[in-house]
Amino acid sequence: MALGLGTAHADYTLNLMKGVTKVSNDIYDLHMLILWICVFIGVVVFGAMFYSIFHHRKSKGHVAAQFHENTTVEIIWTIIPTLILVAMAIPATKTLLELSDVEKSDMTIQVTGRQWYWDYKYLDNDIHFESHLDEASERVHRTVGADPRSVPNYLLNVDKPLVIPVHKKVRFVLTSTDVIHSWWVPDLGWKKDANPGFINEAWTLVDKPGTYRGQCTELCGRDHGFMPIVVIAMEQADYDAWVKRTSEQQKQKPDLSDQSRQQLMAHGESVYLKNCVGCHQIDGAGVPGLIPALTGSAIATGKWESLDGFLRAGTSKMPKFEKLNGKEFAELMTYVRNNLGNKVGDELQPKQTALPDDDE
Amino acid sequence: MSAAVDEHDHHDDHHDHGPEKGLLRWIITTNHKDIGTLYLLFALTMFFVGGSMAMVIRAELFEPGLQFVDPAFFNSMTTMHALVMVFGAVMPAFVGLANWQIPLMIGAADMALPRMNNMSFWMLVAGVLLLASTLFMEGGAPNGGWTLYPPLVLQPITVGKALPFAVFSVHLLGISSIMGAINIIATIFNMRAPAMKLMDMPLFVWTWLITAFLLIAVMPVFAGAVTMLLTDKFFHTSFFNAAGGGDPVLYEHIFWFFGHPEVYIMILPTFGVASTIIPVFARKPLFGYASMVWATASIAFLSFIVWAHHMFTVGMPIAGELYFMYATMLIAVPTGVKVFNWTATMWKGAMTFETPMLFSIAFVVLFTMGGFTGLMMAIAPADFQYHDTYFIVAHFHYTLVPASVFILMAAGYFWLPKWTGHMYNEKIGQLHFWLSTISVNILFFPQHFLGLAGMPRRIPDYAVQFADWNMISSVGGFIFGASQLLFLYIVIDTIRGGTGEKVSDEVWEDAAKHGLEWTLPSPTPYHTWTTPPTSVPTEHVLDSH
Numbered sequence: 066m067a068l069g070l071g072t073a074h075a076d077y078t079l080n081l082m083k084g085v086t087k088v089s090n091d092i093y094d095l096h097m098l099i100l101w102i103c104v105f106i107g108v109v110v111f112g113a114m115f116y117s118i119f120h121h122r123k124s125k126g127h128v129a130a131q132f133h134e135n136t137t138v139e140i141i142w143t144i145i146p147t148l149i150l151v152a153m154a155i156p157a158t159k160t161l162l163e164l165s166d167v168e169k170s171d172m173t174i175q176v177t178g179r180q181w182y183w184d185y186k187y188l189d190n191d192i193h194f195e196s197h198l199d200e201a202s203e204r205v206h207r208t209v210g211a212d213p214r215s216v217p218n219y220l221l222n223v224d225k226p227l228v229i230p231v232h233k234k235v236r237f238v239l240t241s242t243d244v245i246h247s248w249w250v251p252d253l254g255w256k257k258d259a260n261p262g263f264i265n266e267a268w269t270l271v272d273k274p275g276t277y278r279g280q281c282t283e284l285c286g287r288d289h290g291f292m293p294i295v296v297i298a299m300e301q302a303d304y305d306a307w308v309k310r311t312s313e314q315q316k317q318k319p320d321l322s323d324q325s326r327q328q329l330m331a332h333g334e335s336v337y338l339k340n341c342v343g344c345h346q347i348d349g350a351g352v353p354g355l356i357p358a359l360t361g362s363a364i365a366t367g368k369w370e371s372l373d374g375f376l377r378a379g380t381s382k383m384p385k386f387e388k389l390n391g392k393e394f395a396e397l398m399t400y401v402r403n404n405l406g407n408k409v410g411d412e413l414q415p416k417q418t419a420l421p422d423d424d425e
Numbered sequence: 426m427s428a429a430v431d432e433h434d435h436h437d438d439h440h441d442h443g444p445e446k447g448l449l450r451w452i453i454t455t456n457h458k459d460i461g462t463l464y465l466l467f468a469l470t471m472f473f474v475g476g477s478m479a480m481v482i483r484a485e486l487f488e489p490g491l492q493f494v495d496p497a498f499f500n501s502m503t504t505m506h507a508l509v510m511v512f513g514a515v516m517p518a519f520v521g522l523a524n525w526q527i528p529l530m531i532g533a534a535d536m537a538l539p540r541m542n543n544m545s546f547w548m549l550v551a552g553v554l555l556l557a558s559t560l561f562m563e564g565g566a567p568n569g570g571w572t573l574y575p576p577l578v579l580q581p582i583t584v585g586k587a588l589p590f591a592v593f594s595v596h597l598l599g600i601s602s603i604m605g606a607i608n609i610i611a612t613i614f615n616m617r618a619p620a621m622k623l624m625d626m627p628l629f630v631w632t633w634l635i636t637a638f639l640l641i642a643v644m645p646v647f648a649g650a651v652t653m654l655l656t657d658k659f660f661h662t663s664f665f666n667a668a669g670g671g672d673p674v675l676y677e678h679i680f681w682f683f684g685h686p687e688v689y690i691m692i693l694p695t696f697g698v699a700s701t702i703i704p705v706f707a708r709k710p711l712f713g714y715a716s717m718v719w720a721t722a723s724i725a726f727l728s729f730i731v732w733a734h735h736m737f738t739v740g741m742p743i744a745g746e747l748y749f750m751y752a753t754m755l756i757a758v759p760t761g762v763k764v765f766n767w768t769a770t771m772w773k774g775a776m777t778f779e780t781p782m783l784f785s786i787a788f789v790v791l792f793t794m795g796g797f798t799g800l801m802m803a804i805a806p807a808d809f810q811y812h813d814t815y816f817i818v819a820h821f822h823y824t825l826v827p828a829s830v831f832i833l834m835a836a837g838y839f840w841l842p843k844w845t846g847h848m849y850n851e852k853i854g855q856l857h858f859w860l861s862t863i864s865v866n867i868l869f870f871p872q873h874f875l876g877l878a879g880m881p882r883r884i885p886d887y888a889v890q891f892a893d894w895n896m897i898s899s900v901g902g903f904i905f906g907a908s909q910l911l912f913l914y915i916v917i918d919t920i921r922g923g924t925g926e927k928v929s930d931e932v933w934e935d936a937a938k939h940g941l942e943w944t945l946p947s948p949t950p951y952h953t954w955t956t957p958p959t960s961v962p963t964e965h966v967l968d969s970h
Binding site: 243263 | 489490491492495496497500562563564565568569570574576577580581582583585586666667668672673674707708709710711712713714715716738739740743746747750751754755757758761762764765768769770771772773774775776777778786789790793794797800801804805806807809810812813814874877878879881882883884885886887888889
């Protein structure tokens, strides 16, 4: 669904974008005001300087004056900037106060930054999903010489976008489970850090339906550049329909029926690209000194039961993957054991790997 | 060593003994000029090392997609580029200038603590080498950014064996800086020619005095912060770990309490050099000497109380956001005073445009551009958009490259003839200036556009709408990098004889009116001011003198 929607960022701009909220427009106005103040001061000061550089040169026979202070002038050029700053501080304060007011929101979404994707939880209706970089971008950015222009919205597209209704005050609570991330959609006008162990608040109220794209803006490790954000703002009716559809999808139990080897490998690659590639790399080689290789790994190519247990338990360096369901375990393990330079030769079916509570 | 002492005793009456012979001279030297030279050459070397890392960054960003380096190595490059440039190039270069110039400018025979001077230089070398060694370790150099934010920098999957080496390196660099700062303060307070009152001191001496106090105040804070990283990593403390009752944001506060004064440590001596060079080529006294001193002191004071403007998006209470916004905006006032004063110094002068003056004028203009974007980012709500984008990358590079680095170049052109007795090649100097000034703008100006259009910093790959400006920026970067080889050539050429023209003691027309160093012979003898000067130039100070 996300792939088809919107090309809002197809063309670049030189200036800050106005965005689609009142606050983002206020911020744009602040930006333009301070920019023009700077341009004005620049023209006056550099104008005087360049006049002087042009006229007061020795080669033109100019004789140097010897003055070296003037208290009146010095007081004037201390006071005028101070007044400009006070004038600037007033609208800035107003916007800042407005931005910090998270009261009276219509709904709340919990945003959790993780290495390297976003996790969204709608606190009002139990919708909960992860939002990963789309597979096309994932493949291209990991391949030397691949053409980014062949991918629509390269690096700014996700598998599951965040969906919000227009004209509603949406409150966000932001946190992280690993390192510091920062959630930024320029069209909404702000970014806010997602700190592990702490919760930050922010809000937005979008007026215009559309697709708005952003990125993580706090360095969060090797794939910091590859955890985009896509927000789709919808009319209330469309949003309600989306909520209904998504809740139903979430309640569906995973399909544990047998798959062909080809299907297992293809689905397994998708699971791998979402969950494993950030650390273990696209060829399973890992990173020397930091992350073990999967190619030839005794754990990956040993008994599948122990690999299964390993994935579910995690280690001090690797998170638990209990969030995957039985179907995904079968697909992933088949892929890892028979690709990435491994040739175990077996093939695992969802029914083998599913635990009784996996389908919840 | 004892042989040297004995010899010295035997020749008590012979004051002007020269340096040690051979390589040992440079290792054991306690002469402020030798140590200044060591600092400057080391800084120049590190400028090219850090610059090569920047070239790697710009090469990878030349086009979207994966070209040359893996993202983790890219992150190591941005991290190491910053650390090497800040702690290996810019700071040591200014310490080198201080070593050479402060004793010459205040009529002192040497620095107050010559042996410690030697030790602080070699500790700097040890610190930087320790840091550089991490490049060759398994798991690579630190790649969590020069800010070393936890929990990222503590993560086993992110940083391999490098952390303790980086931490110990910071300790060594900090000790080195503090010793250098103590030396500078002791020298300025105790070794001035009796005729020179505090308000007679050249601005370069004033700005370094204030910078030295900043260094002593904040280097221990940074050392403390990284030590807490070390104990969190290896001794199970939880200063920055929420699961143990700590707070990762605490690190950001401590880091920037060091970090904001740190950026002024790199710019205040820059102001001092500009205030020294511009009057000489405008043939006028510096305008507003006293206000320059007070503006420097005010900026230094403000630098301690604005740190959290680096953290507007971290989730602070509204009162904190408002306070840090107002306090930060205030910095524009004393900084504006400085720019107005430099302009007024040029006004109605009789200017000539030799290379040092060209670099100084470019500094005033381009530093002011960096100041403008700084003012824009002080507006907290607007910073919610600018923060951690290429807009800030453009901002701080404008305040560091065409400001600090340009002024270091200006200082090189300005004082090398004095130090060596040889004139540099003015034509090549001007070529270096124009190539640098044009390319530095091609390099950094488009980054404003990239940031405003939404490109985050510290990413190894980007969406295709950012491609054009990145390519232009990279081209500017390559030209800028290559142009600096001209500077290297000029430095070597000037040391080896330059144009062959014998320079006068003043070097620049009427320079002796502006500073004591120009009353000494060129090249400056190995020992100077063994008897202090009896009068000092006062044309740049208040009429009451």
